[in-house]
Amino acid sequence: MRQLKYIYTAAVFLFLFSCKNTEMVEDLDGNIYHTAKIGKQIWMVENLKVTRFNNGDSIRKFKSNSDWKHVNQAGYSFYNNDTVFIKDYGFLYNYNCLQDVRGIAPKGWRIPTEEDLRELESFVNSNSIGIFLKEKGNSHWLPSDAVGNNATGFTALPGGYRDDEGAFYMLRSNGYYWSTNGSFEFYNWSDRMFQAFADIRRDSVFKRYGFSIKCIKEE
Amino acid sequence: MNGLISRLIFFVFLFCFTGCNDSSKKHIVDFKRIISEQNRVFTIPKMIKDNLLKKFPTLQMVKKEDYSNLFWDFYDRSAIPNQCYTDINNDQILDYALLVKDNDNLKLIIILSSNNDYSYWISPFSIENIKSDGVNFCVSVKPAGRTDVVKKVPESLVIKKNGFLLKNLEQDSFIFYETNAEIMTFKLL
Numbered sequence: 274m275r276q277l278k279y280i281y282t283a284a285v286f287l288f289l290f291s292c293k294n295t296e297m298v299e300d301l302d303g304n305i306y307h308t309a310k311i312g313k314q315i316w317m318v319e320n321l322k323v324t325r326f327n328n329g330d331s332i333r334k335f336k337s338n339s340d341w342k343h344v345n346q347a348g349y350s351f352y353n354n355d356t357v358f359i360k361d362y363g364f365l366y367n368y369n370c371l372q373d374v375r376g377i378a379p380k381g382w383r384i385p386t387e388e389d390l391r392e393l394e395s396f397v398n399s400n401s402i403g404i405f406l407k408e409k410g411n412s413h414w415l416p417s418d419a420v421g422n423n424a425t426g427f428t429a430l431p432g433g434y435r436d437d438e439g440a441f442y443m444l445r446s447n448g449y450y451w452s453t454n455g456s457f458e459f460y461n462w463s464d465r466m467f468q469a470f471a472d473i474r475r476d477s478v479f480k481r482y483g484f485s486i487k488c489i490k491e492e
Numbered sequence: 493m494n495g496l497i498s499r500l501i502f503f504v505f506l507f508c509f510t511g512c513n514d515s516s517k518k519h520i521v522d523f524k525r526i527i528s529e530q531n532r533v534f535t536i537p538k539m540i541k542d543n544l545l546k547k548f549p550t551l552q553m554v555k556k557e558d559y560s561n562l563f564w565d566f567y568d569r570s571a572i573p574n575q576c577y578t579d580i581n582n583d584q585i586l587d588y589a590l591l592v593k594d595n596d597n598l599k600l601i602i603i604l605s606s607n608n609d610y611s612y613w614i615s616p617f618s619i620e621n622i623k624s625d626g627v628n629f630c631v632s633v634k635p636a637g638r639t640d641v642v643k644k645v646p647e648s649l650v651i652k653k654n655g656f657l658l659k660n661l662e663q664d665s666f667i668f669y670e671t672n673a674e675i676m677t678f679k680l681l
Binding site for chain 2: 310311312313397398399401404405415416417418420422424425426436440442443444445446447458460461462463464467469470476
């Protein structure tokens with residue numbers, strides 16, 4: 274009888290935690306991210322805000338413009354170095370974070386590739402893809418006639434970017450996310466998704482830029 | 493009997509556990525591709541336009557009916573070619589661009605917002621001498637980024653903030669952007 278109780282308890286825990294894993298993911302710092310299933314893909318809803326690689330090593334926080342510009346290491350910051358923006362917009366990571374073998378995406382997750390973006394575009398199958406991917410309403414985005422409805426749950430946000438000099442730009446109007454080869458972007462005035470700003474194969478200076486990260490689940 | 497019920501409950505748990513895991517892997521989740529018309533109604537606030545005309549009474553707003561038939565061969569009639577908006581000075585507040593008529597001259601006005609105050613910049617040159625067949629220029633947003641042009645020599649412009657792009661029909665003609673509180677012009681032709 275006692276053995277059965279143990280089995281019940283184990284089954285209840287397994288049930289609860291297995292369900293939680295299908296809807297949420299936790300990073301090494303204990304931050305919880307919701308997930309959105311779009312077609313066959315599963316995307317993180319919130320922007321990444323982890324401060325450690327998967328082996329537990331800290332990712333360097335670059336506050337000063339000088340450090341951001343000159344130190345050639347994986348690093349992150351947050352808009353205007355103001356902690357008030359972290360909760361909603363997460364961190365802005367440089368490209369070294371993506372390349373680091375210690376891994377920045379939670380286990381079982383990764384940085385999206387161009388193929389992932391093509392699959393996303395193909396599934397949404399609309400010229401107004403941005404409407405379906407941007408957060409619903411104007412609570413973060415500047416007003417426009419291309420307001421998102423977030424029908425997919427993707428929740429793109431206008432987190433702006435940090436340039437190679439360390440300056441911050443375009444919070445509330447532009448959202449920049451890393452893919453493995455560059456950025457993909459959303460704009461307050463546009464109903465589309467773009468891949469026009471940063472291509473690190475074309476210009477390596479973009480490796481020193483800081484963008485948001487939205488991870489995708491490995492298949 | 494108790495043992496039977498216990499086993500039954502145990503297998504129900506196991507079933508839920510397995511079903512829960514599989515549900516995220518197998519099903520394709522779709523959504524309704526409907527865009528509310530309410531999403532398409534934002535324009536430059538009337539109060540801002542009225543203030544502009546009070547301040548510059550000799551200017552006239554360019555209206556859709558001022559455009560040439562040739563222009564509408566290139567663009568959809570639902571387009572709003574004479575005005576647009578974005579943040580061009582990185583203060584997280586919308587700024588506006590409007591095409592206006594100054595007698596027969598087409599000019600661009602940029603309205604820089606800061607809280608409830610506005611400052612105005614008018615293009616010091618005529619963009620187009622408006623002829624009887626109508627206006628051919630439209631204004632749109634130029635997002636932050638790099639623009640390369642080849643004129644007599646190759647030239648590049650990198651803007652860190654959004655700007656405004658002026659097109660002659662579909663041909664990019666000017667970029668207007670803000671830097672150090674000044675509006676700069678980059679000619680593309």
